[in-house]
Amino acid sequence: MTSLLKIFDVAASAMTAQSQRLNVVASNLANADSATGPDGKAYKARQVVFSTQSLGSPEIAGVRVTGVIEDPSPMKRLFEPSHPMADPSGYVTMPNVNVVEEMVNMISASRAYQNNVEAMNTAKTLLAKTLTIGQ
Amino acid sequence: MNKLDELLNFNHQALNLRALRQQVLASNIANADTPGYRARDFDFRSALATATAQPAAGAAPAPAAQPELLYRSVIQPAIDANTVDMDVERAQFAENTVHYEAGITMLTHQIRMMLAAIQG
Numbered sequence: 161m162t163s164l165l166k167i168f169d170v171a172a173s174a175m176t177a178q179s180q181r182l183n184v185v186a187s188n189l190a191n192a193d194s195a196t197g198p199d200g201k202a203y204k205a206r207q208v209v210f211s212t213q214s215l216g217s218p219e220i221a222g223v224r225v226t227g228v229i230e231d232p233s234p235m236k237r238l239f240e241p242s243h244p245m246a247d248p249s250g251y252v253t254m255p256n257v258n259v260v261e262e263m264v265n266m267i268s269a270s271r272a273y274q275n276n277v278e279a280m281n282t283a284k285t286l287l288a289k290t291l292t293i294g295q
Numbered sequence: 296m297n298k299l300d301e302l303l304n305f306n307h308q309a310l311n312l313r314a315l316r317q318q319v320l321a322s323n324i325a326n327a328d329t330p331g332y333r334a335r336d337f338d339f340r341s342a343l344a345t346a347t348a349q350p351a352a353g354a355a356p357a358p359a360a361q362p363e364l365l366y367r368s369v370i371q372p373a374i375d376a377n378t379v380d381m382d383v384e385r386a387q388f389a390e391n392t393v394h395y396e397a398g399i400t401m402l403t404h405q406i407r408m409m410l411a412a413i414q415g
Contacts, residue, residue: 286314
């Protein structure tokens with residue numbers, strides 16, 4: 161039985177995944193200058209990993225966040241001898257957050273979210289129309 | 296299959312396939328950022344022809360077969376092997392929506408026609 165109702169599951173899974181991505185972007189941007197954290201080390205940028213999630217039948221594929229990984233790119237090094245976190249040679253290790261990349265990520269996540277809202281709204285309209293068959 | 300079923304069958308099958316296609320396209324839109332995901336679709340014409348094929352006289356009607364899902368040929372592949380082109384998917388999604396609504400309108404009118412014939 162095919163049903164338009166499954167579209168809600170598909171779009172909802174994508175919206176959850178995209179909002180999680182947006183969350184990670186917000187966290188990265190907020191911590192772009194956090195030279196130290198609870199473990200005493202500089203913040204490391206995080207990235208979400210998306211994968212396809214099967215929702216029952218082969219033609220229906222949702223999205224799932226399989227994990228949040230730490231960005232492997234090298235940390236930034238700033239020469240700031242007066243900084244309390246500076247090492248003996250005067251360098252401070254700063255987060256490896258690339259602000260430009262994060263902004264692009266944010267826009268992409270927001271657009272993808274909007275697309276899925278649109279798909280969900282369309283499915284809703286179609287279901288409402290289906291209920292009027294024969295009237 | 297009686298006459299009434301026969302009359303409504305075509306639009307019934309068409310609407311079912313349109314709903315399925317809507318799901319496939321929604322999956323493509325949902326997976327626009329999934330690495331390695333390949334956009335899918337099916338050939339509506341052949342799927343509808345298969346679904347509405349008349350079973351041989353006396354034979355039981357065949358169970359509804361799922362249309363064969365194909366992979367969309369890609370114009371601008373992404374570096375992460377994802378082949379969802381959002382413009383194409385959105386356009387197809389909108390087109391499919393209109394067709395679904397058209398199917399509903401047709402079905403409604405067929406039902407009204409039958410009611411008129413019954414009630415006189």
